[in-house]
Each structure stands twice: as structure tokens, then as C-alpha cells.
Amino acid sequence: MAGAIQHDGAARIVWRLLAGFGGGYALVSAFVAASGKLLPLIGMARGDAVSLALMLALLVYVPICLLMFATRHPVRDGLAVLAVATALVLLARIV
Amino acid sequence: MARITPDFRHAMHWAHTWLGVVLGIVMFAVFWMGTLTIFAPEIDQWMIPETRIVHDERDVSYDHLLAQIPPEARASDYINFVVPSERHPAIGFFYQGADDTFHDNALDPATGQPLEQTDSLAGSGFFYPFHLSLMIEWQNLGYWIVGLAALAMLILLVSGLFIHRKIIAEFFVFRPHRKARRATLDLHNLSSLIGLPFYFLMPFSGLLIFAFLYLPWGISEAFDGDMDAAYAEMTGDYAVPARSGRTAPLASVDAMKRKAEALWSAEEGVPVKTNLVRVLNHGDANAVVYFRNTFPDDRVVLSEYVAVFDGPSGRLIRNFSLPPIGEASAWIQGAHFMQFGHWPLRWLYFLGGLGGCVMIATGMLFWLRSRESRLANASLGYRVVEALTIGGVSGIILATGAFLIANRLLPADATMVGTGRAGLEIRVFWLVWLGTYLHAAILRERAWGQQCWAIAAAGVTAVMLNAATTSNNFLTASWSGHRAVAIMDIVLLAGAGLAACTAMRLTARTDPLGAPAALPAE
Numbered sequence: 001m002a003g004a005i006q007h008d009g010a011a012r013i014v015w016r017l018l019a020g021f022g023g024g025y026a027l028v029s030a031f032v033a034a035s036g037k038l039l040p041l042i043g044m045a046r047g048d049a050v051s052l053a054l055m056l057a058l059l060v061y062v063p064i065c066l067l068m069f070a071t072r073h074p075v076r077d078g079l080a081v082l083a084v085a086t087a088l089v090l091l092a093r094i095v
Numbered sequence: 096m097a098r099i100t101p102d103f104r105h106a107m108h109w110a111h112t113w114l115g116v117v118l119g120i121v122m123f124a125v126f127w128m129g130t131l132t133i134f135a136p137e138i139d140q141w142m143i144p145e146t147r148i149v150h151d152e153r154d155v156s157y158d159h160l161l162a163q164i165p166p167e168a169r170a171s172d173y174i175n176f177v178v179p180s181e182r183h184p185a186i187g188f189f190y191q192g193a194d195d196t197f198h199d200n201a202l203d204p205a206t207g208q209p210l211e212q213t214d215s216l217a218g219s220g221f222f223y224p225f226h227l228s229l230m231i232e233w234q235n236l237g238y239w240i241v242g243l244a245a246l247a248m249l250i251l252l253v254s255g256l257f258i259h260r261k262i263i264a265e266f267f268v269f270r271p272h273r274k275a276r277r278a279t280l281d282l283h284n285l286s287s288l289i290g291l292p293f294y295f296l297m298p299f300s301g302l303l304i305f306a307f308l309y310l311p312w313g314i315s316e317a318f319d320g321d322m323d324a325a326y327a328e329m330t331g332d333y334a335v336p337a338r339s340g341r342t343a344p345l346a347s348v349d350a351m352k353r354k355a356e357a358l359w360s361a362e363e364g365v366p367v368k369t370n371l372v373r374v375l376n377h378g379d380a381n382a383v384v385y386f387r388n389t390f391p392d393d394r395v396v397l398s399e400y401v402a403v404f405d406g407p408s409g410r411l412i413r414n415f416s417l418p419p420i421g422e423a424s425a426w427i428q429g430a431h432f433m434q435f436g437h438w439p440l441r442w443l444y445f446l447g448g449l450g451g452c453v454m455i456a457t458g459m460l461f462w463l464r465s466r467e468s469r470l471a472n473a474s475l476g477y478r479v480v481e482a483l484t485i486g487g488v489s490g491i492i493l494a495t496g497a498f499l500i501a502n503r504l505l506p507a508d509a510t511m512v513g514t515g516r517a518g519l520e521i522r523v524f525w526l527v528w529l530g531t532y533l534h535a536a537i538l539r540e541r542a543w544g545q546q547c548w549a550i551a552a553a554g555v556t557a558v559m560l561n562a563a564t565t566s567n568n569f570l571t572a573s574w575s576g577h578r579a580v581a582i583m584d585i586v587l588l589a590g591a592g593l594a595a596c597t598a599m600r601l602t603a604r605t606d607p608l609g610a611p612a613a614l615p616a617e
Binding site for chain 1: 102103105106107109110243246249250253254299302303306310312313314316317318325328329418419420421423424427
């Protein structure tokens with residue numbers, strides 16, 4: 001079926017990998033930073049907030065990678081991953 | 096309700112196949128070395144016979160030890176003692192020399208004197224770091240490769256669950272006498288499902304252990320860029336002041352240790368022992384003494400408590416205990432380290448590790464079997480994957496056997512081109528491993544059987560060399576209280592037997608091309 005990874009050319013596969021592993025890494029890193037900044041605002045200790053975010057990070061990272069393998073719209077979804085990562089970075093910086 | 100579409104299943108199959116092919120060798124190496132690491136202290140005793148000490152529950156005086164360690168160590172900024180235990184009967188002793196090099200010794204718990212030990216990195220110094228970093232230290236590259244492989248393993252496990260339509264039914268199907276391709280897939284499915292929670296736990300907890308390395312920006316950003324503050328709040332690290340230049344005698348370390356353990360025991364409600372005693376800036380007015388219960392014997396959780404004392408006065412300056420979520424994280428990490436005292440579970444971990452090796456190896460093997468008839472004679476890529484699979488599976492096991500044999504054969508003062516004895520053992524490992532890849536590239540399918548025969552021979556040879564070069568063989572070792580040595584020999588013999596059986600089956604196999612019409616994972 002058009003758009004599926006098994007019919008992709010090399011460039012789209014490389015994009016999927018970069019967006020999944022690289023974009024996912026950026027998103028997870030930003031997720032930890034933002035959680036470490038936001039959760040203390042509701043009373044959680046900062047160390048605990050980061051510990052919790054680290055434990056949840058893989059539950060975020062693995063599905064992102066799977067999404068980038070599975071999606072029929074890798075460009076759109078890859079850009080969405082990067083956009084969320086950027087938003088989280090900004091959030092962590094602003095708070 | 097959302098359904099799993101064929102399209103999604105194909106995508107998962109694609110990810111499962113290619114991540115497995117590209118990173119399978121790394122995953123196998125990490126799982127193999129991680130499996131050996133479960134028994135690293137016992138392997139240490141086998142490879143460093145001078146540390147074969149029968150443990151007793153004597154109290155070690157660290158005041159006495161500090162008085163008798165070499166002057167260079169006493170002048171060190173960093174002196175570290177690892178408290179002896181049943182699995183580590185010698186006292187671990189590390190210090191940082193004046194030239195910043197770390198010195199690693201073992202002390203006799205009865206006398207406090209350094210043990211004249213065989214120069215070997217053994218299990219704790221080679222197998223353990225190999226499974227973390229593949230011994231590639233440059234820019235922490237090895238840690239990143241292993242981290243990527245761990246992430247890939249989690250993706251493989253999840254994608255594997257989506258590929259199989261009848262996963263529960265497949266768990267109960269193993270047909271070893273069917274065609275090789277079918278039997279390989281059955282074994283892959285069986286080994287995958289039987290240890291599935293364990294296979295999730297290991298990469299997940301491994302990545303969590305190295306979170307500070309893998310996500311430094313995310314962690315430090317939460318602490319406004321101050322990584323030291325992050326370490327202090329999350330792990331109990333204490334920022335030690337620099338030496339003042341003013342000399343001051345150290346208060347009793349034994350008294351501080353008792354105080355730390357009393358504090359922790361009161362907090363926990365059960366006796367809590369310290370595992371690590373660290374003296375920083377010894378002899379200086381800014382000396383600090385640091386205690387940590389890194390590996391509790393009776394709990395899974397890791398490094399629950401840290402107590403830091405002012406050295407000259409013996410005053411408590413920091414008492415850290417893990418906060419609730421930090422404790423949950425430390426529990427997951429402790430489940431990976433498996434240092435708690437539970438022998439049946441330790442053996443289950445070992446079996447789980449071997450099961451993981453089988454899962455990874457059969458996955459790679461199935462990739463080869465599925466393409467054998469089409470590509471075996473035509474594709475360079477196929478031949479490369481074939482050689483990498485053989486060298487990566489049977490080759491690393493054979494190299495491990497060669498490492499053990501080199502440990503027993505190399506003279507005590509062996510050196511070559513500036514490499515000491517411990518380094519030479521590792522060179523033997525790498526050379527034999529490299530040789531197995533070349534062997535596989537040349538002999539192809541036949542290399543499996545020959546390497547299995549070599550593994551069997553290596554196992555038996557290692558046991559014989561242990562008996563010949565030390566005072567223990569597997570019979571006398573168990574009678575004299577050296578259970579670790581006896582079990583290590585028995586495991587080597589069992590492994591040799593298994594390798595010989597496998598070699599016989601592989602040598603006898605005449606029909607390498609089994610090709611049923613349709614397989615569920617295709």
C-alpha cells in the first residue's frame with residue numbers, strides 16, 4: 001500500500017529513522033526537562049519529578065519510534081514530533 | 096474498537112526484521128556478557144584464585160586498614176573500600192594516586208594485607224564493562240551503541256508482539272524435528288515469549304541506569320543547568336570541598352560507620368549495612384567520610400541511603416535517603432543489577448539471559464534461513480550477515496572460552512608490546528573473536544559445527560587448566576567451601592556438553608533448506 005515503509009525509497013526510510021530515533025530523543029529529552037520544571041509547581045520534589053519523567057521517557061520514546069516506522073505520512077508525523085519537542089524545550093526554558 | 100491493520104503489521108514486521116539484522120549482533124553480545132555478569136563475582140574468584148577466600152562475618156576495622164595502607168594511598172584524595180560479603184570475600188580497595196591513576200587492589204579480610212593477585216580484569220573488570228560499553232571508551236561511543244541496541248530491543252519486543260497473530264498458540268508450538276527454518280522460528284517464538292517480562296525489564300532498566308549519560312540536557316535543565324545539583328538531589332552525591340592544606344587527624348571511621356548504620360536501621364526498621372566506605376581528602380582538615388548501602392542483601396532497591404561525615408570531627412553533615420519516586424526508580428535499577436541475596440532468582444536471571452541469547456540468535460538465524468534458497472549463493476549482503484551471525488553468536492562464546500584459557504595459561508609476569516597480563520587476556524579474546532568471523536566468512540555454514548566443537552573443547556580445557564594451575568578442582572572446591580569455583584567448573588562442563596550436542600546435530604544435518612509454504616512471521 002502506498003506510503004507504507006516496505007515500499008519506501010532510501011530517503012524516506014532515512015527520514016523515518018532520523019525522525020523516530022533523533023526526533024524521539026529530542027522529544028524525550030525535552031519531556032524530562034519540562035517535567036522537571038512543571039511537576040515541582042504542583043508540589044513534587046524536583047529530583048522525584050525528574051526520576052518520574054525518566055521512567056516515563058521510554059514509554060514515550062518507544063511508541064514514537066514505532067509510529068515513525070508505521071505511519072503512512074512520515075514527513076507530517078516526523079515534523080509533528082519535532083514540533084512537540086520544540087514546544088517542550090520552550091516550555092522548559094520559560095518556566 | 097481500533098483494529099491492527101495488515102499495513103501496520105507489515106510495518107512492524109519491517110522494523111522487526113531490519114532492526115534485528117542491523118543490531119542483533121550487538122544485542123547478542125550485550126545479552127551474553129550481561130548473562131555472565133550475573134555471576135561476575137564468582138567468575139572473579141575462578142580467574143583470580145588468590146581471592147578464593149571463605150567468607151566469615153567478621154567485623155573489619157577501617158581505622159585499622161587506614162593505618163596500614165601504603166603511604167601513597169593514605170595521601171590520596173580518594174580512598175574507597177568495598178565491604179566484604181559472601182560473594183566478594185576480599186575487601187575491595189581503590190585509591191587515586193598522585194598522578195590521578197586509579198589503583199585497584201583486594202585486601203585479605205583477616206589481615207588487611209594486599210592479596211598478591213593474578214593480574215586479570217576477570218568478570219567484574221571485563222564482562223561487566225563489556226555489556227555496558229563494548230569496551231569502546233572513546234567519547235562514550237560504546238555506551239551510546241549499547242543504549243541504541245537497548246532501545247531497539249524494546250522496539251523489537253513490541254513489534255514482535257504485533258507481528259504474531261496467534262501469539263499464545265505459538266507459545267505452545269515447538270517442532271524441533273520439522274524443517275530447520277520452521278524449527279528455528281518455533282524456537283524464536285518460544286524463547287521470546289517465555290522470558291518476555293525479563294527481556295522488557297533488562298533494556299528498560301539498563302537505559303534508566305545510564306539516564307544521566309543519555310539525557311544530560313533534560314536532567315540538568317530541570318536543575319537550571321547544574322548537573323552537580325541533580326546528582327546531589329537524585330543520588331545523594333556530596334560536593335566535597337578541595338583540600339585546605341591544613342593537616343588534621345581523621346576521627347574514627349568505624350564509629351562513623353556504626354552511626355550511619357544505626358541511623359539507616361532506625362529509618363528502615365530492619366538492620367541496614369553499609370557496602371561502601373569512602374574517605375576523601377584523607378589527613379586534611381576538609382576530609383570527608385562517605386558511606387553508602389549500594390547493594391542491600393535483603394532488598395532489591397539500590398543505593399537507598401548515603402551518610403556523609405566531616406572527617407576530623409566525625410560529625411554527620413548529610414544523611415540522604417531516596418525520595419519515594421527515586422526509590423521506585425532505584426528498585427528498577429536494582430532489579431537489573433541483581434546484587435541482592437537470592438540464589439534461586441539469580442539462577443532464573445541466568446536462564447533468562449541465556450533465553451535472551453537464544454531469542455536473538457534464532458531471530459538472526461531465521462533471517463538467514465528465510466533467504467537461504469534465494470540469496471545464499473548470489474548475495475554479498477547475505478554472506479556478510481551470515482558471517483556476522485556465526486561470529487557474533489558462536490564466535491563470542493568461543494572467544495569467552497579462550498579468555499578463560501588465557502587466564503589460566505599466561506605466566507604471571509606476561510607482557511607483550513607494553514601490554515600487561517590482564518591486557519593480554521583481552522587481546523586473546525578479541526583475536527579469537529575476530530578469527531571466528533574470518534572462519535565463518537570462509538567456511539560459511541560448516542563454521543557453526545566447527546565453532547561449537549571448539550567451544551566444547553574450550554570448556555573442558557578451562558576446567559582442566561583450573562584443576563592443574565590452582566589448588567581447586569570442581570570436586571575439592573565444593574568440599575573446601577569454594578562453592579563459586581565448583582559451580583563455575585560445573586557450568587563450564589555443562590556448557591561444553593551442550594556445545595558438543597549442538598555440534599553433533601549441526602554436523603549430522605543434511606537438509607539445511609527447509610521451506611514450508613507460509614510462515615506467520617513473514
